[in-house]
Amino acid sequence: MPPTAFTIDIDRQQHVPIYQQICERFRTAIAAGHLRPGDRVPALRSLATQLNTARGTVELAYTILVDEGYLQMRGAAGTFVSPSLPASMTRSLRARSASDANGRQSTKGPATPQAPGEALGARPAPRQLAIAAAMSGEPRPLQPGLPALDAFPVKLWNRLVSNRARSGELAMLAYPDPAGYRPLREHIATYLGLSRGVTCLPEQVFVTGGYRATLELVLRSLARPNDSVWYEDPGYLLARGFLAETGVQLVAVPVDAEGIDVERGIQLEPQARFALVTPSHQSPLGHTLSLARRMALLDWAEQASSWIIEDDYDSEFRYLGRPLPALKSLDRHDHVIYCGTFSKVMIPGLRLAYTVVPERAVERVGRVTHSMNAGSPTLLQAALADFIEQGHFAxxxxxxxxxxxxxxxxxxxxxxxxxxxxxxxxxxxxxxxxxxxxxxxxxxxxxxxxxxxxxxxxxxxxxxxxxxxxxxxxxxxxxxxxxxxxxxxxxxxxxxxxxxxxxxxxxx
The missing domain is CATH 3.90.1150.10 (Aspartate Aminotransferase, domain 1)
Known part of the structure; x- marks a missing residue:
């Protein structure tokens, strides 16, 4: 079977790396229907010759596309557009292409709901208290979720914090901005665009005091009393414990090798208000949410006018291929609330996390943020912004x-x-x-x-x-x-x- 006639143009004047341009050209071709499931694509050497670039560059692009589920390698037979590519994928990509061509289009989403009631003060279950105790305090061997404390650049970090403390900036001494230190929000937005495929404005980024604080902010802003929440089964213990405290109705949706079973979730509770998922590295089983399941989850959220809370807690650490794009990168209708943390990539003692909320929810989340009088110490946020800006983070x-x-x-x-x-x-x-x-x-x-x-x-x-x-x-x-x-x-x-x-x- 000869490869499908397909021409790729790259722009060497762009700051975007060539391998990323190749990936985007393939996605666009699939969206437009120029490449269909089962089509054979050019061989590595052939495409590298066509583009006058290194074979390794094309190989990296193909590897990313395979990891994302767009392509499938069959050894000597060649590389093909994945036959299992869901129809909703091409529909979603076509919609994205049309939106990009016609300018930013508004999408109709659910009306901004009121905050939940006073159920946030419920007492946690004894098992949750025991688990929280096991994962906090003095670090111990084999503790889950704990980064390498012995490899953290303590001297460098202390110098950055000291420089900020000695700067005399009044902002370091005053009450912090509840939404987060503006330069840090800008750096997070840039980082997510480059590394996770998440396009967002700094105004959409809210810095919190940890993942629990992120969930509290999201639920206070967007949840209503007795809302149903899809929860991965098995799923992250501390999140499940917190959700149980808030008064929402938990719906345990089973997980298999492809991640959360979306069909089963629809059977159990089709109108759930939220779905809390860990797509890149399922907690605790470690599976990656398949492309077909990702698209099914996004389709469900759009049809049900629901929110997806994406917990991307340690996706930076992937040892086979490059880190996969976030689920949020596929979200064309603003239903995904992206959550990240510095507890895994830096140190948990910072108590710094963040969330990226859809533009239509920014005003509501901003008001709730200020009403909660939240805000992490500006000193640590500023030092972290310096850590990122000076290249130490990468x-x-x-x-x-x-x-x-x-x-x-x-x-x-x-x-x-x-x-x-x-x-x-x-x-x-x-x-x-x-x-x-x-x-x-x-x-x-x-x-x-x-x-x-x-x-x-x-x-x-x-x-x-x-x-x-x-x-x-x-x-x-x-x-x-x-x-x-x-x-x-x-x-x-x-x-x-x-x-x-x-x-x-x-x-x-």
Whole structure:
């Protein structure tokens, strides 16, 4: 089958890298119908010759398009437009192309709702308190979600903070802007556009004191009493605990290898007001939301006039290929509320996170932000803005990707050696934590992972039981295992010691 006749033009005068231009040309061609599912595309060498560019540049573009689900490589047979590309994808892209051609078009969305009632003061469940305690305070080995504290550039950071503290700027001493330090908001908007494919204005970016504060801001701004929320099952424990406190109705939607099961969610509650998802690195299983599921989720949100809360908590750390674009980058009707944090890419002690809200919600979120009298210390926000502006942030991410790629291998190998066939450990494609599942013997009942995790805590480790991340935590069919972090494992010897300690907690 010969490749489909297809011509690509690139502009070497643009600041956009050539590989990104190639990606965009392919997306546009698919949107316009010039390339259809199943069409063969030019070979790497052929396209590199046509564009007079390096083969590696084309290979990088193709790799990104494959990761995103647009293309499919079939070895010697060639590279093809993915046959499973959903029809809604081409419709969405065509709509985007038409919008770009005719200028920015307004979209009709749901009316801005009122804030929820006083349910935000509900008492958290004891299990949530225990988990919160396990993930805070003095850092301990194998703690999920904890970045490499030993590799953080402390001296550089202290210098930046000291420079700002000595500057004499009154802004460093006054009450902070509840929406966030303006230069930091600008840097976040630029960073997201370049690295995550999220196009936004600084006015859409709101800096918060952590992910919980982000959720509180979003719900106070956009939720109504008794709203239904799709929640991934299994899903992030602390978010689930907070949502339960707010009075919203949680709808547990199962997760499989493609991410959240959108069809099942529609069956359970088609008119849910929100869907809380972790598309890039599902928490805790680590799956990536497939392109077909992404488009189905966006289609549902548009038809139901609902909001999608995208928790993009550690997507910067991907070890197979480049980081995937955010779900927000595919959002053409402003239904995705993007949430990011500096707790994973920097240090959690900063207590700095952010959200990008659709333009039609900016006014409402801004008013609620001021009414909450929120605002993180300007001193730390300014230092972080300097850290980004001076290029330290990009260099830090690059170093951490390389470091974590090594450290994840250390712990996986050590666990395999210590547990043998008792534990299934899959090398995670991204993130700084992963879930490992216990293997049930022929004569054994389900392993009590809660008890194993409790013994591990007594031994000084900070692993969490996998079962409690599920809505039905104690059924026989609920997977049992452990959720653990690996970013702070400094050597093979340490990994081996921790794995042996953990194995002793299993017994038998």
């Amino acid at each position: 260099r830090h991410l690059k170093r951490m990707r390389a470091l974590y790629a090594e450290r994840r291998v250390l712990i996986v190998r050590a666990l395999e050696q210590a547990f043998g066939e008792r534990l299934v450990v899959e090398l995670p494609p991204g993130g700084i934590q992963f879930a490992a599942q216990f293997v049930e013997g022929p004569d054994d009942g389900p392993i009590d992972d809660v008890a194993v995790a409790a013994r591990a805590r007594e031994a000084g480790l900070a692993v969490l039981p996998l079962s409690i991340w599920y809505a039905n935590a104690r059924t026989r069919r609920t997977p049992r295992g452990l959720v653990m972090g690996f970013a702070n494992i400094a050597s093979a010897a340490e990994a081996s010691r921790l794995a042996r300690t953990l194995r002793a907690c299993l017994g038998g």
